[in-house]
Amino acid sequence: MAEPVRVLVTGAAGQIAYSLLYSIAKGDVFGKDQPIALVLLDIAPMMPVLEGVVMELQDCALPLLREVIPTDKGEVAFKDLDAAILVGSMPRRDGMERKDLLKANVAIFKSQGESLEKYAKKTVKVLVVGNPANTNCLIAAKSAPSIPKENFSCLTRLDHNRASSQVAMRCGISAEFVKNVIIWGNHSSTQYPDVHHCKVNKQGKDVACFDAVKDEAWLKGDFISTVQQRGAAVIKARKLSSAMSAAKAICDHMRDIWTGTQEGNFISMGVYSTGNSYGVPEDLIYSFPVTIKDKTWKIVDGLAINDFSRAKMDATAAELVEERDTAVSFLGV
Numbered sequence: 001m002a003e004p005v006r007v008l009v010t011g012a013a014g015q016i017a018y019s020l021l022y023s024i025a026k027g028d029v030f031g032k033d034q035p036i037a038l039v040l041l042d043i044a045p046m047m048p049v050l051e052g053v054v055m056e057l058q059d060c061a062l063p064l065l066r067e068v069i070p071t072d073k074g075e076v077a078f079k080d081l082d083a084a085i086l087v088g089s090m091p092r093r094d095g096m097e098r099k100d101l102l103k104a105n106v107a108i109f110k111s112q113g114e115s116l117e118k119y120a121k122k123t124v125k126v127l128v129v130g131n132p133a134n135t136n137c138l139i140a141a142k143s144a145p146s147i148p149k150e151n152f153s154c155l156t157r158l159d160h161n162r163a164s165s166q167v168a169m170r171c172g173i174s175a176e177f178v179k180n181v182i183i184w185g186n187h188s189s190t191q192y193p194d195v196h197h198c199k200v201n202k203q204g205k206d207v208a209c210f211d212a213v214k215d216e217a218w219l220k221g222d223f224i225s226t227v228q229q230r231g232a233a234v235i236k237a238r239k240l241s242s243a244m245s246a247a248k249a250i251c252d253h254m255r256d257i258w259t260g261t262q263e264g265n266f267i268s269m270g271v272y273s274t275g276n277s278y279g280v281p282e283d284l285i286y287s288f289p290v291t292i293k294d295k296t297w298k299i300v301d302g303l304a305i306n307d308f309s310r311a312k313m314d315a316t317a318a319e320l321v322e323e324r325d326t327a328v329s330f331l332g333v
C-alpha cells in the first residue's frame with residue numbers, strides 16, 4: 001500500500017471540520033486505497049474539544065486512518081504536508097458582511113503562509129476556506145514565496161454546488177445532470193453565478209441551461225441573488241454558517257485536485273489570476289472555470305462573455321482589488 005498522505009485541517013475543533021474529518025479519513029477525497037495521516041490544528045483554548053474529536057476519529061475504526069496528530073503548534077502542524085485545508089478563522093455572524101472579517105482573519109493567513117513556507121513540502125496543495133477566502137488565500141500565497149502560486153486555491157465550490165442545485169431543482173432533475181455552471185470572482189455577495197455555458201442533461205441529451213429552464217428572467221435575476229445570498233440565508237436560519245455543505249464542497253474541491261476533473265466538465269475554484277485571458281486584473285485569487293489534470297488546474301479559455309456577464313465579472317473583480325489593497329495595508333505584505 002502507498003505511503004500515507006499527510007493532510008492538515010485547521011480549525012479542526014470547529015463545525016466545518018466536524019462534518020469534514022470523517023469524509024477525509026474514510027477515503028472520499030484522496031482515494032479508497034490511500035492511507036492518511038491527519039494533522040489537526042486549532043488554538044490552545046480549543047485543545048480539550050479537539051481531544052474529543054480525536055477520540056471520535058479513533059472510535060470510527062477507519063482502515064485508512066494511520067495517524068491523528070492534534071496540535072496548537074505551527075511547527076508541528078505544517079511539517080512535511082502534502083495537503084493543507086485551511087478552515088480555522090473567525091466565522092461571520094448574522095448581520096456581518098465578509099469584509100468585517102478581513103482584519104481579524106488575514107493576519108491568521110499571513111502567519112500560516114509563513115509556516116507553510118518554513119515547514120511544508122514545496123509540492124503541498126493548499127485550499128483556503130476561512131473567509132474572506134479569496135483574499136486570505138492570496139495573503140497565504142504571498143507569505144509562502146517558495147511554494148508555487150498555482151498550489152494555492154480557495155473554495156468557491158460551495159457556490160458552484162449551490163448554483164447547480166438551484167438549476168436542477170428548477171428543472172425537476174438531480175444535480176448530477178447539471179454541468180458547467182461557473183462562479184466568477186469573489187466568494188461573497190458580489191460573486192457572479194453564470195449559466196451561459198451550463199448544460200442540463202435531459203433524457204440523455206445535453207441542452208443549454210437557458211433552453212432547459214425556459215425562464216430567462218429567473219436565471220438573470222432571482223437565481224443569481226439566491227446563490228449570492230445563500231451563505232447569509234443559512235446563517236439567518238441556523239444562527240451558524242453553512243457547515244455540512246461546506247464540508248461536502250471541500251471534499252469535492254480537494255478530490256478534483258487529487259484525481260482530476262471529468263472530460264468535458266469544468267468546475268469553479270478561486271485561483272491566481274495572473275495571466276488569465278478574461279481581462280481579470282492580475283494578482284488576485286479570483287474564481288474561474290477550471291479543468292484539472294495531474295494535480296494541475298487550467299483556466300477554461302475561450303468562453304464567450306456577453307455584456308451582462310462582463311459587468312458582473314468586473315464588479316466582483318473590483319471588490320477583490322479593494323479587499324487585497326486593504327489587506328496589504330493592514331499587513332504590509
Ligand SMILES: NC(=O)C1=CN([C@@H]2O[C@H](COP(=O)(O)OP(=O)(O)OC[C@H]3O[C@@H](n4cnc5c(N)ncnc54)[C@H](O)[C@@H]3O)[C@@H](O)[C@H]2O)C=CC1
Nearest residue numbers: 011013014015016042088089090091129130131155158246
Ligand atoms: N469558502 C466557503 O465556502 C466557506 C467558508 N466558511 C468559513 O470557514 C471558516 C470556519 O467556519 P466554521 O468551521 O463554521 O467556524 P467555527 O467557529 O465553528 O470553527 C472555526 C475554528 O477555527 C479555530 N481557529 C481560530 N483561529 C485559528 C487559528 N489561528 N488557527 C487554527 N484554528 C483557528 C477556532 O478555534 C474554531 O475551532 C469561517 O471563516 C467561515 O466563514 C464557511 C462556509 C463556507
Ligand SMILES: O=C(O)CCC(=O)C(=O)O
Nearest residue numbers: 092131230231232241242
Ligand atoms: O457567509 C459566510 O460568511 C459564512 C459561510 C459562507 O461563506 C457561505 O456559506 O458561503
